[in-house]
Amino acid sequence: MNIGLFVCDCGKNISGTINNDKIIEYFSQYPDVFVFREQYLCSELGLKEIKEEIEEKQIDRVVIAACSFKLHGSLFQKTIEKVGINRFLIAFANIREQNSWVHSHHPQKATQKAIDQIKMAIAQVRLLNPLEMQSVSIIPRILIIGGGVAGIKAALIIANAGYQVYLVEREPTIGGHMALFDKTFPTLDCSICILGPLMSEVNEHPNIKLLTYSEVKKIEGYIGNFKVTIKKKPRFIDEDECVGCFDICRDVCPIDVVDTFFPRKAIDVPYPQAIPLLPTILEEECIGCKACAQACDRNAIDFDQEPQEIQIEVGAIIVSTGLKTFDPTILAELNYQKYQDVITTLQLERLLNNDGPTGGKIIKPSSGKTPKRVSFILCVGSRNKKIDHEYCSQVCCNASIKQAILLKKEYPNIDVTVYYTDIRAVGKNCEEFYNRAREEFGVRFIKSNISAIVHSDTSEELIIRGEDVIENVLFEHTTDLAVLAVGIEPAEGTTQLSQILNISQDPYGFLLEKHLKVKPSESSVNGIYIAGAIQGPKDIPSSIAQAESAASKAIALISRKEIELDPHIVYYNPEKCDMCRLCESICN
Ligand SMILES: Cc1cc2nc3c(=O)[nH]c(=O)nc-3n(C[C@H](O)[C@H](O)[C@H](O)COP(=O)(O)OP(=O)(O)OC[C@H]3O[C@@H](n4cnc5c(N)ncnc54)[C@H](O)[C@@H]3O)c2cc1C
Ligand code: SF4
Numbered sequence: 059m060n061i062g063l064f065v066c067d068c069g070k071n072i073s074g075t076i077n078n079d080k081i082i083e084y085f086s087q088y089p090d091v092f093v094f095r096e097q098y099l100c101s102e103l104g105l106k107e108i109k110e111e112i113e114e115k116q117i118d119r120v121v122i123a124a125c126s127f128k129l130h131g132s133l134f135q136k137t138i139e140k141v142g143i144n145r146f147l148i149a150f151a152n153i154r155e156q157n158s159w160v161h162s163h164h165p166q167k168a169t170q171k172a173i174d175q176i177k178m179a180i181a182q183v184r185l186l187n188p189l190e191m192q193s194v195s196i197i198p199r200i201l202i203i204g205g206g207v208a209g210i211k212a213a214l215i216i217a218n219a220g221y222q223v224y225l226v227e228r229e230p231t232i233g234g235h236m237a238l239f240d241k242t243f244p245t246l247d248c249s250i251c252i253l254g255p256l257m258s259e260v261n262e263h264p265n266i267k268l269l270t271y272s273e274v275k276k277i278e279g280y281i282g283n284f285k286v287t288i289k290k291k292p293r294f295i296d297e298d299e300c301v302g303c304f305d306i307c308r309d310v311c312p313i314d315v316v317d318t319f320f321p322r323k324a325i326d327v328p329y330p331q332a333i334p335l336l337p338t339i340l341e342e343e344c345i346g347c348k349a350c351a352q353a354c355d356r357n358a359i360d361f362d363q364e365p366q367e368i369q370i371e372v373g374a375i376i377v378s379t380g381l382k383t384f385d386p387t388i389l390a391e392l393n394y395q396k397y398q399d400v401i402t403t404l405q406l407e408r409l410l411n412n413d414g415p416t417g418g419k420i421i422k423p424s425s426g427k428t429p430k431r432v433s434f435i436l437c438v439g440s441r442n443k444k445i446d447h448e449y450c451s452q453v454c455c456n457a458s459i460k461q462a463i464l465l466k467k468e469y470p471n472i473d474v475t476v477y478y479t480d481i482r483a484v485g486k487n488c489e490e491f492y493n494r495a496r497e498e499f500g501v502r503f504i505k506s507n508i509s510a511i512v513h514s515d516t517s518e519e520l521i522i523r524g525e526d527v528i529e530n531v532l533f534e535h536t537t538d539l540a541v542l543a544v545g546i547e548p549a550e551g552t553t554q555l556s557q558i559l560n561i562s563q564d565p566y567g568f569l570l571e572k573h574l575k576v577k578p579s580e581s582s583v584n585g586i587y588i589a590g591a592i593q594g595p596k597d598i599p600s601s602i603a604q605a606e607s608a609a610s611k612a613i614a615l616i617s618r619k620e621i622e623l624d625p626h627i628v629y630y631n632p633e634k635c636d637m638c639r640l641c642e643s644i645c646n
């Protein structure tokens with residue numbers, strides 16, 4: 059047996075910590091091991107050298123001491139196959155992610171650990187047998203979970219390519235957050251005018267099966283062959299009979315669900331452009347008076363409807379479950395929820411929206427009067443180590459600038475002030491957008507730290523306390539409406555969904571990409587892709603770009619018809635196994 063040990067420097071990624079000279083010296087003493095070192099094994103030059111050395115030294119088994127198998131493992135497998143070695147006669151010692159990167163302060167111990175890792179890989183490679191690849195057919199259908207703008211765009215791309223799509227949306231309508239906005243930055247074009255036609259196209263597309271008010275409950279299987287169980291909640295509406303004349307049943311309903319920003323009746327649609335345009339009865343609000351059933355001349359109200367379980371089989375999955383906004387109640391000093399006139403940017407979106415609760419009129423929730431002064435507080439729930447939200451939410455500067463401009467356009471006399479940490483007007487044309495807010499619309503920007511929002515003892519005003527960090531002075535400014543630019547978090551229920559799908563989350567709970575730079579739309583599980591704000595805070599253009607990437611990857615997979623599966627199959631030793639079943643819970 060001739061074993062080739064190929065050790066990678068990875069520039070200084072590995073050799074900056076691990077003493078590769080020592081590694082070479084150590085393993086050169088092994089009689090049947092040929093040792094090679096390369097600066098970048100995965101480069102064209104490195105791969106060429108592997109092939110040449112294998113042929114020259116008649117190597118029949120290979121150990122790669124480099125980065126994670128997940129990154130370049132299949133590249134090295136294919137390389138040795140090209141020179142006649144079965145691709146499974148290779149073992150990997152991950153001396154980068156599992157060593158040099160995590161032990162950079164302990165180079166000597168890291169070097170010793172690398173020696174141990176390589177010894178184990180050599181012992182392993184001696185025991186390996188050649189294996190043959192197995193092929194299985196791929197189910198040519200794709201499941202998309204989450205029908206916001208990312209899921210909608212992905213669904214249309216796949217459906218237009220001729221493949222079948224199931225689009226599962228938890229809410230009664232698709233559309234996600236974008237459907238709630240009046241205008242979008244930086245172009246200020248009408249949000250629903252862009253999204254509405256796409257939503258209708260999804261509804262009418264023969265290749266898209268839309269499952270709203272539904273959630274994925276169980277997934278079994280593997281890349282190319284997933285079995286999915288979906289639970290569809292009862293709307294108490296017969297979807298085949300209802301024609302969407304929702305004002306008839308809604309108007310007779312005596313139950314008003316009171317909410318300043320999302321008011322509704324017990325039977326209602328989320329908004330007039332909802333897709334599908336079907337009302338939903340809120341079971342917990344309905345008093346069972348049956349007025350809606352009497353008003354409906356199509357007999358479309360069905361109080362006996364039960365939750366439905368639907369089974370589907372798909373070859374690939376895209377997760378695009380999006381975001382939820384940060385709940386600022388935990389920042390007690392801002393007094394959100396204590397004072398009605400402290401609202402969030404998402405709530406202001408509702409007030410700005412012509413189809414919103416006030417028909418686009420800006421009011422102080424406490425009195426219904428138009429505010430004379432509006433103040434935005436940026437970075438609420440973002441860039442804050444104390445609450446483990448160190449990241450920048452990326453969109454809230456631009457969203458606040460947009461809202462400030464919209465306010466000034468509608469109400470030129472309102473005095474608008476933005477209290478910011480840093481302005482991060484990231485994105486094409488966004489810096490110009492910020493400049494317009496200051497120069498054309500007279501929005502005032504103050505770089506500051508805000509310590510509290512309190513209520514005046516003598517008037518209806520709010521008082522914003524803080525420190526102007528440029529002038530270096532403390533201030534107390536009065537305002538009528540305080541708008542908190544809340545940060546972005548992963549959608550509600552992401553942890554449960556990631557457990558169902560067996561995919562990983564990052565420390566903030568967003569879904570983890572396989573590789574931030576080269577595989578940003580792939581999850582940790584083969585055949586499951588991620589798109590939009592569920593991978594991390596993003597604006598609409600970036601969410602769409604990632605959705606397009608995920609869709610094309612999913613199409614590339616299912617269009618292959620067959621997929622090769624890794625033939626490694628684990629077995630367990632019944633004498634040693636104590637049935638803790640940990641392996642079962644992590645196996646994807
Ligand atoms: C206040 C505010 C203003 C903004 N303004 C702008 C702007 O003007 N311009 C701009 O470019 N960006 C803006 N953004 C950012 C924009 O909202 C996001 O980029 C965009 O919504 C991301 O789309 P998405 O499809 O990934 O997520 P979402 O819009 O959040 O959609 C996700 C969808 O998945 C569904 N879902 C969630 N969990 C599940 C589940 N388990 N099963 C099934 N379905 C599920 C949700 O119900 C939702 O329909 C703003 C954000 C905020 C908070
Ligand atoms: S039965 Fe329920 S939903 Fe229908 S009108 Fe009465 S309260 Fe409203």
Ligand code: SF4
Nearest residue numbers: 437440450451454455
């Ligand atoms: S986008 Fe702006 S407001 Fe939002 S967290 Fe980043 S810097 Fe703060």
